Amino acid sequence: MGSKSGAPKTVAIIGAGLGGLSAAISLAAAGYQVRIFEKNKRVGGKLNVMKREGFTFDMGPSILTLPEVFRNLFRRAGKDFDGLVSIRALDTHWRCFFEDHASIDLTASTDEQKRIFAQLDPELPKRFERFLAYSREQYEIVEKPYLRDGVDTFWGMMRGIGLKRLPHVDGLRSMSATIDHFFEDQHIRDIFRFFVKYIGSSADKAPGFINLLSWVQYGFGLWYVDGGMYAVAEGMTRVLDEMGVEIRCDTEVVSLEREKADCVKGVRLADGMAIDADVVVSNMEVIPAYERLLHLDLQALKPLRRFEPTCSGLIVHLGVDRMYEQLAHHNFLFSTNQTKHFAAVFDKHELPEDPTLYLVAPARTDGAVAPAGHDNLKILPHIPYLSERSTFDEQDYMRLKERVLDKCERMGLTDLRKHIVFEHCWTPYNVRDRYYSNGGSIYGVVTDLRKNYALKAPKRSRICGNLYFVGGSVNPGGGMPMVVLSGMQTADLVRKEHAHD
Numbered sequence: 246m247g248s249k250s251g252a253p254k255t256v257a258i259i260g261a262g263l264g265g266l267s268a269a270i271s272l273a274a275a276g277y278q279v280r281i282f283e284k285n286k287r288v289g290g291k292l293n294v295m296k297r298e299g300f301t302f303d304m305g306p307s308i309l310t311l312p313e314v315f316r317n318l319f320r321r322a323g324k325d326f327d328g329l330v331s332i333r334a335l336d337t338h339w340r341c342f343f344e345d346h347a348s349i350d351l352t353a354s355t356d357e358q359k360r361i362f363a364q365l366d367p368e369l370p371k372r373f374e375r376f377l378a379y380s381r382e383q384y385e386i387v388e389k390p391y392l393r394d395g396v397d398t399f400w401g402m403m404r405g406i407g408l409k410r411l412p413h414v415d416g417l418r419s420m421s422a423t424i425d426h427f428f429e430d431q432h433i434r435d436i437f438r439f440f441v442k443y444i445g446s447s448a449d450k451a452p453g454f455i456n457l458l459s460w461v462q463y464g465f466g467l468w469y470v471d472g473g474m475y476a477v478a479e480g481m482t483r484v485l486d487e488m489g490v491e492i493r494c495d496t497e498v499v500s501l502e503r504e505k506a507d508c509v510k511g512v513r514l515a516d517g518m519a520i521d522a523d524v525v526v527s528n529m530e531v532i533p534a535y536e537r538l539l540h541l542d543l544q545a546l547k548p549l550r551r552f553e554p555t556c557s558g559l560i561v562h563l564g565v566d567r568m569y570e571q572l573a574h575h576n577f578l579f580s581t582n583q584t585k586h587f588a589a590v591f592d593k594h595e596l597p598e599d600p601t602l603y604l605v606a607p608a609r610t611d612g613a614v615a616p617a618g619h620d621n622l623k624i625l626p627h628i629p630y631l632s633e634r635s636t637f638d639e640q641d642y643m644r645l646k647e648r649v650l651d652k653c654e655r656m657g658l659t660d661l662r663k664h665i666v667f668e669h670c671w672t673p674y675n676v677r678d679r680y681y682s683n684g685g686s687i688y689g690v691v692t693d694l695r696k697n698y699a700l701k702a703p704k705r706s707r708i709c710g711n712l713y714f715v716g717g718s719v720n721p722g723g724g725m726p727m728v729v730l731s732g733m734q735t736a737d738l739v740r741k742e743h744a745h746d
């Protein structure tokens with residue numbers, strides 16, 4: 246291992262999820278010789294696509310937030326994100342449906358939002374205004390240390406926030422507790438609590454400052470990627486192609502090769518080939534990488550227990566031979582008892598009786614994703630990750646799927662079952678086996694006030710000094726913009742610690 250003096254340092258990246266692609270762009274732009282090894286046939290990781298029978302389904306993410314993060318990444322390579330990926334802002338952010346037939350829209354325009362809220366309760370616009378100002382303040386306090394500087398420790402976070410602003414951090418109570426303080430209406434409480442969906446956690450357990458997610462959406466917009474979200478992965482791949490970075494798909498890394506106990510010298514591939522590298526960046530999550538690639542035992546993994554996985558999901562894709570006109574692009578069919586839903590998924594590790602459903606109907610915005618007159622629906626209830634406490638079998642998941650379809654039919658998608666012409670369903674087992682995520686987690690590490698105070702695993706391994714991580718299991722956490730930030734921040738750390746000779 247080791248580059249000859251003056252030669253570019255070599256980096257092996259395990260996995261071509263958004264975190265890995267982001268690190269690759271940043272490191273290649275800084276002059277490192279980068280190679281990416283991806284176990285699947287396609288790049289993108291959880292940002293994935295399925296085209297069947299005239300329907301195009303986004304398998305993973307369907308909401309793009311904070312596009313500026315992507316612009317900044319592309320700028321590192323001298324590329325124009327908007328020239329390569331076409332995105333558009335949605336005017337209706339979410340349409341929220343409730344079992345009592347109420348329906349409430351969240352909109353891009355805060356004036357329009359206030360008008361909608363005023364029809365529900367004349368006091369609500371003022372409450373909303375106050376909540377949004379608070380949410381923005383939380384974002385602005387946390388943004389620099391957490392999103393820009395990429396701190397990895399509690400004390401680093403405290404220092405980054407600074408003494409003056411520290412008393413303003415909503416860090417001692419849960420998201421839900423703060424929301425209850427601002428709003429009295431249960432539907433409105435449920436809506437703002439469910440912004441926690443962006444990080445696959447429980448609003449009853451995430452710290453209050455995570456309410457910044459409301460400002461992320463109202464302040465910076467909610468975006469659709471023309472042609473489907475996968476165009477983002479294609480845009481990133483194009484940048485890497487033009488930089489001459491080699492991406493080897495269908496190539497699994499089966500172990501990390503160590504030089505000494507505290508230093509890796511490269512990776513070994515499934516075909517037995519050893520690849521030397523000065524630095525290894527793993528887009529495989531921290532705990533699975535330690536278990537499977539470094540073969541660490543449970544005792545060594547004990548300190549990592551606080552980095553518990555986020556929820557997983559039952560991911561149902563339906564092609565239907567009619568359009569449900571009442572749907573917006575992004576819809577939420579709320580549980581009658583959101584507290585019970587969170588408790589089932591995050592405390593009891595049970596399949597929820599009445600989960601909140603996220604339902605995407607992208608044909609509202611993009612006619613190319615379904616045949617004319619058809620709807621292309623993705624329905625996603627959050628459910629527990631796989632663990633010794635939640636070992637459900639296929640039948641358990643299929644029973645949940647029937648409850649999900651019942652709920653959809655009950656809440657206005659009349660005769661949904663009769664209109665299904667294409668159906669596809671993924672359980673947490675599929676998510677785990679396809680991406681090697683920890684327990685089939687869909688966002689990486691959970692955000693929990695008591696367990697980790699919203700901090701994820703550090704980006705540099707505490708075990709091997711030249712092993713780094715990117716993606717949802719490290720800071721700043723899960724979601725498309727966050728994992729792209731993690732790739733950029735890890736690359737900056739590598740540059741600081743492994744500069745060319």
Ligand SMILES: Cc1cc2nc3c(=O)[nH]c(=O)nc-3n(C[C@H](O)[C@H](O)[C@H](O)COP(=O)(O)OP(=O)(O)OC[C@H]3O[C@@H](n4cnc5c(N)ncnc54)[C@H](O)[C@@H]3O)c2cc1C
Pocket residue numbers: 259260261262263264265282283284285288289290291292304305306307308309310496497498499528529530558560625679680681682687688689715716717718723724725726728
């Ligand atoms: C159903 C669903 C809906 C979502 N909705 C949204 C949303 O609307 N908005 C949003 O922002 N986010 C959303 N997310 C979350 C978002 O998709 C993820 O946070 C993000 O894409 C994860 O990127 P990553 O780089 O952390 O990891 P991944 O995408 O998991 O990438 C890791 C890559 O590493 C590869 N790999 C692992 N081990 C190995 C190995 N040993 N050898 C070679 N390759 C390996 C995997 O195959 C994978 O390609 C959603 C996720 C899911 C699943």
